Amino acid sequence: MVKNLISRLSVLIVLIAFLAACSKKAEYTHVIPADVTAIAAFDLQSLHDKAGLNDKDNAAAKQKLIDALKSGVNAATFQQLEKIINNPSESGVDIKSPVYLFSATSFPYTTLAAKVNNQENLRASLDIMVKEQICQPIAEADGYSFTTINGNSLLAFSPTTVLLIEVSGTTQTEEVKKTLTNLLKQTADNSIESNPGFKKMQKETGDVTFLASMAAIPEMYTSQASMGLPGNVNPRDVMVLGNLSFEKGRIALQFEYFSENKEVEAMIKKSEKALIKLNGNLLKYFPASTLAFANVGANGTELYNLLLENKEFTNNVTLARAEEMKELFGSFDGDIAAGLLNVSMKENAATFLLYADIKNDKVLKTIYANKQSLKLGKGEELLQLGDNEYVYKSRSMNVFFGIRNKQLYATNDELIYKEIGKAADKSIKDTGYASDMKGKNAFFAINIEAILELPIVKMMIGFGGEEYKMYATLASQLSYLEIGVDENGKSEMALVLKNKDINALKQITDFAKQFAGM
Numbered sequence: 001m002v003k004n005l006i007s008r009l010s011v012l013i014v015l016i017a018f019l020a021a022c023s024k025k026a027e028y029t030h031v032i033p034a035d036v037t038a039i040a041a042f043d044l045q046s047l048h049d050k051a052g053l054n055d056k057d058n059a060a061a062k063q064k065l066i067d068a069l070k071s072g073v074n075a076a077t078f079q080q081l082e083k084i085i086n087n088p089s090e091s092g093v094d095i096k097s098p099v100y101l102f103s104a105t106s107f108p109y110t111t112l113a114a115k116v117n118n119q120e121n122l123r124a125s126l127d128i129m130v131k132e133q134i135c136q137p138i139a140e141a142d143g144y145s146f147t148t149i150n151g152n153s154l155l156a157f158s159p160t161t162v163l164l165i166e167v168s169g170t171t172q173t174e175e176v177k178k179t180l181t182n183l184l185k186q187t188a189d190n191s192i193e194s195n196p197g198f199k200k201m202q203k204e205t206g207d208v209t210f211l212a213s214m215a216a217i218p219e220m221y222t223s224q225a226s227m228g229l230p231g232n233v234n235p236r237d238v239m240v241l242g243n244l245s246f247e248k249g250r251i252a253l254q255f256e257y258f259s260e261n262k263e264v265e266a267m268i269k270k271s272e273k274a275l276i277k278l279n280g281n282l283l284k285y286f287p288a289s290t291l292a293f294a295n296v297g298a299n300g301t302e303l304y305n306l307l308l309e310n311k312e313f314t315n316n317v318t319l320a321r322a323e324e325m326k327e328l329f330g331s332f333d334g335d336i337a338a339g340l341l342n343v344s345m346k347e348n349a350a351t352f353l354l355y356a357d358i359k360n361d362k363v364l365k366t367i368y369a370n371k372q373s374l375k376l377g378k379g380e381e382l383l384q385l386g387d388n389e390y391v392y393k394s395r396s397m398n399v400f401f402g403i404r405n406k407q408l409y410a411t412n413d414e415l416i417y418k419e420i421g422k423a424a425d426k427s428i429k430d431t432g433y434a435s436d437m438k439g440k441n442a443f444f445a446i447n448i449e450a451i452l453e454l455p456i457v458k459m460m461i462g463f464g465g466e467e468y469k470m471y472a473t474l475a476s477q478l479s480y481l482e483i484g485v486d487e488n489g490k491s492e493m494a495l496v497l498k499n500k501d502i503n504a505l506k507q508i509t510d511f512a513k514q515f516a517g518m
Helices: 002-018 027-031 044-050 056-070 075-086 119-131 169-183 196-202 219-225 262-273 300-307 311-316 319-330 362-369 414-418 448-452 455-463 465-475 504-516
Strands: 036-042 099-104 111-115 139-141 144-149 153-157 161-166 208-213 239-247 250-258 292-299 332-343 350-358 381-386 389-393 398-404 407-411 440-447 478-486 491-497
Touching (some): 036 196, 044 504, 119 144, 119 153, 144 169, 250 262, 362 398, 398 414, 440 448, 448 465, 448 478
Antiparallel strands (some): 036 099, 139 144, 208 239, 250 491, 332 350, 389 398, 440 478
C-alpha cells in the first residue's frame, strides 16, 4: 500500500514539474509544428504563486508529504524526491519557462512540451519512476532519449526539450518515435514560430493562453458550424484566441475570433455589426432574483443581412417568406432581454419573461392575421386579448405576448402578464453584475446564489446525501457566472466568487485541501 502511494506521488511530483510555463521565445518551441490545430500555454509559476503553495499554511502539508515518502523509499530516492518537492526545478525541467499543450494536423497527438534545464537531473527523476515501475527503462533513439509510461504515454527528451505524448498501443508508439527525430530538428521557419496566430497568442496575458482553430473540431460538426458562412469560406479558417486568468474573487476567460482569410474576417466583422451597445432600459422589469438573464443589443437589419449569408436559409425560404422575415427582423432595434424567473415542481415548471425594444406593431398583427399558416396542433389556439395583445394556449402552458409602449413582451405567467410595464421593487439594476453590462453589446448571467435558494434545489440537496452536500458547499462559495461581448467582438466569461479579497485559485486550493482532510 505504501509503495503504491509512493508510486503515485512520484508520478505526480515529476509531472507537476513538467507543467511549467511562460517564457515567450525559446528554442524548444521549435519542436511544435506550424500547423497546430489547438495549443495552450501554462504559466505555472504564476499559478503556483496564486494558489498560495508557498504560504506558511501549506508548509505543514508539504512536510507531511516528505515524511510519508521518507518511510517508503531508499535514501537516494528520498533525497532526489525531497529536492524536487522543495525546488521543482531540480526535476530537470525549467519551471520558469513555458509548457505547451498542443495537437497539430501533421502531429495529431495530444502533447506536452517543456524546456529542459538540466538533462542529468531529468534522468535522475525518471530513474525514480523506473524503480517504482511507473515507466520503462530509458532507451536511446536517433537524436533523443525516451521511455513509455503505463503503456499509453511516450516521454521523449533531448538536451533542450522534453515531450510527453499521448499514444495508444505499440503501433502508434512506433509511428511517433519515427516522427520525433525530424520534429526535434525543426527550425523556427517550419515551426509554430512562423504561425501568425501564435504570434498573436504570445501577446496575450494570463495564467493560461490558448489558440484553437475549427480544424480541431471533428468533420461531422464542422458542416453544422459552417452554417452562416459564405459558400466559399472554409470554417476551419476561423481561429479562437484567448486567455484564462485567476484574479481576486473571480476566474476570467477572455476570447475572440479572428482569421487570416480575408473573407472569413469580413464575415466576423459583419456579425459584429449585428450587435449594438446595450442601453439597459429593460433591466428594471426583471427582479434581482432572476435565475438566468440574457440581454442583447440587436440591429435587426444587420441580423437579417447576416442570415442571408446562410446557405440553408437562402436555399429553403421562398421570396415571399424572406420578405416577411426581413420585416420581422427589421422591427427590432435596441435591447432584447429575457430572464428565467423561477423553477418549481408545478405544471409550468419554468417561469420566463421577455422584453424587446421594437420599432412598430406590424409584426404581431401580421402573425395574428395569418395564424392559419402557423399550423397549430390539437389543443392549441391563438387568441387576441386586446389591441396588440395575445395569448397562445396549449395543454402544457399559456404564453401571453403583445406590444406596449413600443416594447414587445412575452411571459407564461398570468400574474406577471398583469404587471407588464411595471418596474420590479428590486431589479437587476441592483445586482453585482449590472455594472459589468455597461459598454457591452451582449450579456448573459446565471445567478448561482438565487438558484441555491430555490426550494426544489434545497430539496434535492437534502435528499441527495453527502455527495450533493459537498457540491452544494462548493457552489455556496460562488455568486454568479457572467458572459459579456464588447463592440470589438471580444468576449469575457467570468465566474465570480463571494469572497472578493482572496485570489480565486487560492480559494479553490484551500477547498481542495479541506476536502482531502489536509
